[in-house]
Amino acid sequence: MVKLTLTGNHCVAYAVKLSRVKVVSAYPITPQTTIVEKLSEMVDSGDADIKMIRVESEHSALSAVYGAATAGVRAFTATSSHGLLYMHEMVWWTAQARVPLVMAVVTRTIGPPWNIWTDHHDIMGQRDTGWLIVMAETNQEVLDETIKLFRITEDPRVFLPGMVGLDAFILSHTVEPVEVPEQEVVDSFLPERRQPYTIRFGDPLIMGNIPSDLLLNAKMRWDVHEALGRSTQVIDEVDREWGKLTGRYYGGLVECYRCEDADFLFIGAGAWVGDMRLAIDKLRDMGYRFGVLKVRYIRPFPGARILEIARGKKGVVVLDRSISAGSAGPIFLDLAAYFQGKNVTIPIKNVVAGLAGFDVNYEDFVKIGERFVNEVSEVGWVENHLEFYPLR
Amino acid sequence: MTIRDLPREKYVLPGNAACPGCPETMGLRYVGMALGRRAILVIPAGCTSIIQGLHPGSGLSFPIINVAFASSDAVAEGVAVAKELLGEDGVVVVWAGDGATADIGFATLSGAAERNGNIIHVCVDNEAYMNTGIQRSSLTPKGAWTTTTWRGKTESKKNMPLIMMSHGIPYVATASVAYPLDFIEKLRKAASMRGFKYIHLHAPCPVGWRFDPSETVEMARLAIETGMWVLLEAEKGKITISPPSRPYIDKSRRKPIVEYLKRQGRFREISEELVREIEKEVDEYWSTILKLSS
Amino acid sequence: MEVGNPLLPLSRPKIGVQGATGSWRFRKPEIDQGKCIGCGICWLYCPDSVIDVEDVGGRFKVRVDYVYCKGCGVCASVCPTKAIRMVSEV
Numbered sequence: 001m002v003k004l005t006l007t008g009n010h011c012v013a014y015a016v017k018l019s020r021v022k023v024v025s026a027y028p029i030t031p032q033t034t035i036v037e038k039l040s041e042m043v044d045s046g047d048a049d050i051k052m053i054r055v056e057s058e059h060s061a062l063s064a065v066y067g068a069a070t071a072g073v074r075a076f077t078a079t080s081s082h083g084l085l086y087m088h089e090m091v092w093w094t095a096q097a098r099v100p101l102v103m104a105v106v107t108r109t110i111g112p113p114w115n116i117w118t119d120h121h122d123i124m125g126q127r128d129t130g131w132l133i134v135m136a137e138t139n140q141e142v143l144d145e146t147i148k149l150f151r152i153t154e155d156p157r158v159f160l161p162g163m164v165g166l167d168a169f170i171l172s173h174t175v176e177p178v179e180v181p182e183q184e185v186v187d188s189f190l191p192e193r194r195q196p197y198t199i200r201f202g203d204p205l206i207m208g209n210i211p212s213d214l215l216l217n218a219k220m221r222w223d224v225h226e227a228l229g230r231s232t233q234v235i236d237e238v239d240r241e242w243g244k245l246t247g248r249y250y251g252g253l254v255e256c257y258r259c260e261d262a263d264f265l266f267i268g269a270g271a272w273v274g275d276m277r278l279a280i281d282k283l284r285d286m287g288y289r290f291g292v293l294k295v296r297y298i299r300p301f302p303g304a305r306i307l308e309i310a311r312g313k314k315g316v317v318v319l320d321r322s323i324s325a326g327s328a329g330p331i332f333l334d335l336a337a338y339f340q341g342k343n344v345t346i347p348i349k350n351v352v353a354g355l356a357g358f359d360v361n362y363e364d365f366v367k368i369g370e371r372f373v374n375e376v377s378e379v380g381w382v383e384n385h386l387e388f389y390p391l392r
Numbered sequence: 393m394t395i396r397d398l399p400r401e402k403y404v405l406p407g408n409a410a411c412p413g414c415p416e417t418m419g420l421r422y423v424g425m426a427l428g429r430r431a432i433l434v435i436p437a438g439c440t441s442i443i444q445g446l447h448p449g450s451g452l453s454f455p456i457i458n459v460a461f462a463s464s465d466a467v468a469e470g471v472a473v474a475k476e477l478l479g480e481d482g483v484v485v486v487w488a489g490d491g492a493t494a495d496i497g498f499a500t501l502s503g504a505a506e507r508n509g510n511i512i513h514v515c516v517d518n519e520a521y522m523n524t525g526i527q528r529s530s531l532t533p534k535g536a537w538t539t540t541t542w543r544g545k546t547e548s549k550k551n552m553p554l555i556m557m558s559h560g561i562p563y564v565a566t567a568s569v570a571y572p573l574d575f576i577e578k579l580r581k582a583a584s585m586r587g588f589k590y591i592h593l594h595a596p597c598p599v600g601w602r603f604d605p606s607e608t609v610e611m612a613r614l615a616i617e618t619g620m621w622v623l624l625e626a627e628k629g630k631i632t633i634s635p636p637s638r639p640y641i642d643k644s645r646r647k648p649i650v651e652y653l654k655r656q657g658r659f660r661e662i663s664e665e666l667v668r669e670i671e672k673e674v675d676e677y678w679s680t681i682l683k684l685s686s
Numbered sequence: 687m688e689v690g691n692p693l694l695p696l697s698r699p700k701i702g703v704q705g706a707t708g709s710w711r712f713r714k715p716e717i718d719q720g721k722c723i724g725c726g727i728c729w730l731y732c733p734d735s736v737i738d739v740e741d742v743g744g745r746f747k748v749r750v751d752y753v754y755c756k757g758c759g760v761c762a763s764v765c766p767t768k769a770i771r772m773v774s775e776v
């Protein structure tokens with residue numbers, strides 16, 4: 001183990017190298033660019049044994065790694081924002097083809113106007129595609145989750161692609177001290193690549209022609225859903241094993257901070273969870289007993305784990321850094337649907353904040369928490385289930 | 393090479409889903425004869441998506457990755473790179489229609505060509521979006537009726553072989569389903585070379601061009617004999633006219649283009665003026681390629 | 687989950703994937719073995735691989751698989767000796 005100060009993007013590059021990825025293809029987009037720049041540097045200096053395909057678009061980037069993965073090697077791509085939207089067609093294709101591969105998404109807002117700062121609209125827009133989606137809070141988590149995703153996506157119970165999300169600039173371009181595991185540790189953790197099928201010369205296997213049995217096709221679709229369900233156990237196992245190897249166990253699908261004795265919870269995903277941690281310490285000083293429930297996995301959505309932790313609380317605030325326009329924030333929508341399905345009634349408020357990179361810091365979370373407690377105690381319930389922050 | 397030298401193994405299976413007289417299954421048979429078990433096909437959306445027939449069977453006996461429209465050359469390059477890393481030897485072929493080549497897939501094709509990815513791209517050109525019901529493409533010729541050009545297309549056919557030559561790739565060739573031995577030789581030559589190879593296969597479609605399905609080969613041959621389609625190879629920027637087209641370097645030996653046009657329902661309402669305009673374009677095309685061959 | 691799992695979108699080659707496509711036909715090719723010179727050109731151009739050839743003394747003996755022949759007539763049109771005739775089946 002070595003301790004380095006690394007940006008989130010460089011953590012991705014180290015993880016890809018340590019995972020012995022064979023093929024990388026990507027197209028530059030701010031703020032993802034330094035991932036492939038670092039990988040290119042590693043390749044050119046002979047530090048990493050990776051074949052780079054320097055494509056002309058993001059659509060081709062995912063297409064190229066899909067081809068490489070289908071042909072039998074571990075493959076990786078990275079993108080952000082408009083790049084992710086441009087490859088959206090292939091995001092679907094790769095998942096429905098059941099081909100394991102890994103992508104880093106440096107979460108960035110979507111234009112117009114052109115804007116390079118973080119929010120989660122890009123990655124949240126992929127949540128129906130069948131990919132595993134994990135959001136990182138720290139650069140250490142970026143590195144760890146990228147390595148773990150190869151193991152999880154290549155597990156026969158799963159066999160789906162996965163993406164790791166890291167917030168633009170807050171993680172991607174900010175250095176933090178990071179423990180980088182030794183190659184032997186990663187080698188002992190990652191088995192040889194496994195995949196459900198491989199296209200080979202001389203073996204006439206045909207992938208993806210038109211179905212005759214639409215019920216069977218429907219079952220294929222449903223199995224993508226079921227595989228994401230099965231992945232919850234795999235994620236937990238893998239996280240525990242990684243914890244034993246490195247001392248870093250994150251709790252699987254979700255991570256808690258001071259949840260146990262809390263009356264209220266913040267629920268959110270991504271880098272700003274760090275600010276929430278600071279905020280609840282302050283809120284507790286003020287007499288409000290808050291905890292933070294970090295949603296690590298957006299897909300599979302950890303409804304059961306969240307409910308386990310939220311049950312009996314006086315209220316929860318779901319903080320979404322994106323909005324499904326015309327409805328509400330996506331984490332809130334999933335959570336509310338799950339709670340409703342289990343007949344659980346807890347006051348839930350959805351605060352949509354930090355859009356377009358508008359900065360939200362721990363003081364803002366303190367305000368949001370304080371307001372929420374007042375609202376719930378005065379009204380006894382949530383008056384407006386959906387609010388944009390900052391309020392006028 | 394003669395007919396007798398060709399392998400008999402079937403790569404296009406009887407009872408597939410192609411229309412009667414389909415030029416694409418003809419072409420796929422020649423791919424099988426040329427490359428056999430050495431090929432992996434990457435197939436974007438198009439007629440061949442249908443021709444394969446219904447899962448869990450397939451009317452084509454190749455390893456095949458069906459892919460989204462604009463992705464094929466990038467997928468194929470990924471496959472080729474992976475196979476090389478794995479030390480597995482073979483040929484990765486993109487089998488794409490005119491839309492997937494010249495229109496929606498054009499940027500991807502151009503990108504893979506510029507990178508000199510080690511694949512063969514075959515453009516099977518039936519000169520319109522036949523799979524969706526005969527809509528015009530950038531490879532539909534001027535004057536042709538389609539379901540989106542009811543009075544005939546007003547623009548000329550994009551010149552893909554010259555565009556691909558401009559990429560500086562090691563090999564560009566044109567072919568025709570009427571000249572299978574020529575096509576097979578070109579495929580084998582392409583497979584023996586490293587880098588990006590482009591072969592443009594002229595494929596008359598009975599359904600979309602409005603002629604009897606028995607006339608697919610005749611129509612393809614007439615295109616050569618009238619000089620409207622020219623068989624050639626280009627290596628290192630230099631064009632060689634292929635033997636079947638050589639007689640037609642001499643314009644006086646070409647049949648009048650109207651003999652080709654009048655046989656096809658899609659040109660039924662073409663004016664004499666437009667015929668002259670098309671003829672002029674054919675002459676200009678010949679003079680361009682002859683300049684590049686001298 | 688691996689090859690053979692029905693929940694993967696994978697297929698294998700199959701003769702007659704679209705059924706007995708001979709039923710699409712309204713005219714059938716008939717070969718006059720007397721006129722046939724065994725050149726194999728019909729085999730070469732048949733779009734559906736439904737013409738089979740057998741080497742008999744340096745000549746091709748030609749046979750049509752009528753279960754799958756769609757009756758396009760390409761074979762008749764390319765035959766250099768007009769040994770193939772399309773006969774109406776309706």
